Amino acid sequence: MSSAHKQKSVFVGSFVHSKSLEVLEVLHDLAVFVDEKGVIVAIEEHCDKQQALQVIAPKLGWTIGDVSVRVAAPGQFFFPGFIDTHIHAPQYPNVGIFGKTTLLDWLNTYTFPMESSLSSISKAKRVYTRCIQRTLSHGTTTASYYATISVPSTNLLSDLCLTLGQRAFIGRCCMDSLAPDYYRDESAATSIADTKATMDHIAKIDPTNALITPIITPRFAPACTRELMHGLGALQKETGFPVQTHISENKNEVKLVKEMFPGFESYTHVYDGHGLLTPKTILAHAVHLTEAEVDLIKAREGKISHCPCSNSAITSGTAKVRMMLNKGLDIGLGTDVSGGYSPSILEAVRQASLVSRHVAMEGDDDSKLSIEEVLYLGTKGGAKVVGLEDKIGSFGLGMEWDAQLIGLGNVPVDVDQDGIEEESPVDIFGWENWEERIAKWVFNGDDRNTLAVWVKGRLVHERK
Ligand SMILES: Nc1nc2[nH]cnc2c(=O)[nH]1
Numbered sequence: 312m313s314s315a316h317k318q319k320s321v322f323v324g325s326f327v328h329s330k331s332l333e334v335l336e337v338l339h340d341l342a343v344f345v346d347e348k349g350v351i352v353a354i355e356e357h358c359d360k361q362q363a364l365q366v367i368a369p370k371l372g373w374t375i376g377d378v379s380v381r382v383a384a385p386g387q388f389f390f391p392g393f394i395d396t397h398i399h400a401p402q403y404p405n406v407g408i409f410g411k412t413t414l415l416d417w418l419n420t421y422t423f424p425m426e427s428s429l430s431s432i433s434k435a436k437r438v439y440t441r442c443i444q445r446t447l448s449h450g451t452t453t454a455s456y457y458a459t460i461s462v463p464s465t466n467l468l469s470d471l472c473l474t475l476g477q478r479a480f481i482g483r484c485c486m487d488s489l490a491p492d493y494y495r496d497e498s499a500a501t502s503i504a505d506t507k508a509t510m511d512h513i514a515k516i517d518p519t520n521a522l523i524t525p526i527i528t529p530r531f532a533p534a535c536t537r538e539l540m541h542g543l544g545a546l547q548k549e550t551g552f553p554v555q556t557h558i559s560e561n562k563n564e565v566k567l568v569k570e571m572f573p574g575f576e577s578y579t580h581v582y583d584g585h586g587l588l589t590p591k592t593i594l595a596h597a598v599h600l601t602e603a604e605v606d607l608i609k610a611r612e613g614k615i616s617h618c619p620c621s622n623s624a625i626t627s628g629t630a631k632v633r634m635m636l637n638k639g640l641d642i643g644l645g646t647d648v649s650g651g652y653s654p655s656i657l658e659a660v661r662q663a664s665l666v667s668r669h670v671a672m673e674g675d676d677d678s679k680l681s682i683e684e685v686l687y688l689g690t691k692g693g694a695k696v697v698g699l700e701d702k703i704g705s706f707g708l709g710m711e712w713d714a715q716l717i718g719l720g721n722v723p724v725d726v727d728q729d730g731i732e733e734e735s736p737v738d739i740f741g742w743e744n745w746e747e748r749i750a751k752w753v754f755n756g757d758d759r760n761t762l763a764v765w766v767k768g769r770l771v772h773e774r775k
């Protein structure tokens with residue numbers, strides 16, 4: 312890996328992060344000290360650059376010449392990196408291409424042909440590189456990826472995340488049933504053996520899973536035989552690695568599961584009955600779950616990836632996020648590229664807000680999510696979903712520096728005067744308080760506002 316991240320750093324200025332679902336904390340004049348390993352080792356209040364370097368750094372035993380300093384200009388702020396708890400890297404070329412399809416015809420029309428074509432390593436390299444660079448530029452510091460059934464191209468995705476510096480969970484997509492002949496695992500046994508091969512590869516390139524972790528990935532129940540699901544459940548138990556899959560996204564899919572697995576009480580029971588519903592399981596979509604299924608997921612401590620862009624684009628439905636939060640589930644956000652049309656978690660944050668308002672219009676007044684809540688889902692909530700809440704998703708001593716620097720264009724110091732032009736889709740006039748500025752970022756911001764991105768202390772993106 313590059314040595315660029317093996318430097319001590321200090322970050323000075325304003326910081327914004329979630330303390331809890333309801334509370335977003337805004338702190339000014341803070342200095343955060345990050346060691347060579349990317350870990351936050353000191354946080355000083357009421358501290359400027361000079362004090363940070365001349366008073367605090369020596370106390371840490373740091374030599375000033377070894378320390379890189381990044382100061383957030385007035386109006387800019389450091390924010391935790393976004394966590395995409397559900398994204399399909401091989402579907403990235405299809406973003407925006409979904410026509411009027413719904414899930415099952417969308418899979419056959421757009422998705423399986425594209426995923427299958429990425430068994431070409433040169434094509435996979437092109438697509439995965441762009442996908443990682445693009446998501447990094449939108450502030451995604453951690454992604455839980457589905458790859459394809461191909462072992463070499465799944466391994467390539469792991470290699471590229473490591474090289475480009477994105478924290479990632481990498482799942483070879485397992486599917487030995489109800490998929491076209493040209494794109495299906497030969498058998499449950501080969502599917503499991505191939506999954507183990509991708510785990511072996513990650514163990515070689517990142518033995519401690521410092522950045523890259525395998526994730527067991529049965530595509531969804533309709534595409535898996537019971538033998539495969541049992542095998543993957545056993546593999547979870549044996550390895551302790553997390554699991555990701557889709558659940559109850561679309562009404563026809565739910566009906567299909569009922570027909571294919573008649574002995575089970577519900578879709579959730581199918582996963583539970585095969586050892587796949589665990590505290591480390593990420594269930595994407597969860598649009599049509601019954602309350603009894605939500606209770607079972609809660610009992611097993613399973614996690615939810617809410618994918619609002621995708622659920623609207625391919626008309627899957629409106630997920631009942633407030634109901635699931637009230638029942639105590641941990642929820643994060645997923646772009647679900649390319650069911651979702653956008654690689655940006657900021658877009659997912661915005662769409663989570665709007666979808667919650669649609670649920671309100673359907674009659675559940677309490678369902679509306681606040682700005683604080685949707686930003687929590689995109690950061691700290693996502694960190695819980697991927698099991699890394701002690702390391703990422705917010706700022707604190709001992710946590711790792713996965714962060715983005717946000718700028719909202721030029722913020723005038725004098726409210727009667729526009730400042731220097733700086734490219735930004737957000738117009739700040741200078742009289743807005745911080746709550747209002749953050750709301751304007753959420754609803755009008757994009758990657759032009761993401762000025763720099765770090766993962767584990769390493770600078771992985773900088774806006775030119
Ligand atoms: N959104 C989405 N749902 C799925 N269900 C099974 N496969 C997929 C997929 O690739 N995307």
Ligand SMILES: [Zn+2]
Binds near residue numbers: 557595
């Ligand atoms: Zn998906």
